[in-house]
Amino acid sequence: MAFDRYVAICHPLRYTAIMNPRLYVSLLQSSLLISTIDAFLHTLLVLRLSFCTDLEILHFFCELAEVIELACSDTLINNILVFVAACVFAGFPLSGITFSYIHIVSSVLRMPSSEGKHKAFCTCGSHLSVVFLF
Template structure:
């Protein structure tokens, strides 16, 4: 379909990703910074996956979803950072039309998966704390697999819809994207054809696929807080809260950075600010997630200790 589109509109063959700075003296610093962050992200999330898969004690719904979140975070970062590193190293800012569309598709897919997985994990904590006696029966392997499958299907369909909507657009002016990757909103703004329908689909999808999961997370945590406050002992309250503190931290980081990107992109003349803000949820958040989940998690530390040293 992409090939057919290009035949109908031969004016477009590539875009220019402007990135952060064109100053030559800053390029080595940017390359080293983002390479380091990317390697930390990949290694940290791989360690989470390794710990969960190697320790039978971690074969629970919470860690099942955590391992999947780590896998998605690796893929999510890999859709944007490697291409940016290549552009910085080669001093070329171009990306072909096909590569741009492909990057945009996988970026939307994986961002949606992050969103859905955080929602599913909030539901898991809700059942564990508010209905502990029914936890094993409710969060059975079949339900966990179904929730994961539905998350993949909904994210894939949403990403496909947004990508097809972009394919119908015509681009007939200077194709400079003031970003370090092919971001959907920037692509729509560059089009010279009518984008009313694209914007309507974009805002409706954001309201439905971001607003609804956020509402679900807030509802889950309102019930969790009520249950924790109802626990009589301070030790019991601390133990209950500690089981969801890491997830709550990751949720806050993800949604706060995403909101920051939205606000920066909504402001006038803010393309550079939007690109900088996007680094927070495309690079920084996936990098910090393994640290947040493992810093005070004795189970993860114990699993890694057994794997690498052969003793707990």
């Protein structure tokens, strides 16, 4: 969404040429592929763990961190992977969002009309609210 807003505000005349259905599909496919590989890797590493008897997860949702806590074997590799994945999957999107909004704000501040500024900030408001809530 940040890239979409960046193109819509910073390059409005080229929006339809840049944001075409082929780009949307490739963004969707890359997101699904990366998520699937991450989930598969976590699953394989959890399967190599050994668990003690009488295990009970006291939550409705079986979360990866809770499953790793129940393991009797060494979980260092699993914890490192969880940390690295969290840093990568939070760091790259956050840096992309920050980069795009720096360019958006600088473009909006250079606009001469106040109506154009208001419209541009309203366009980005929904995305920013989702990012801040997340």
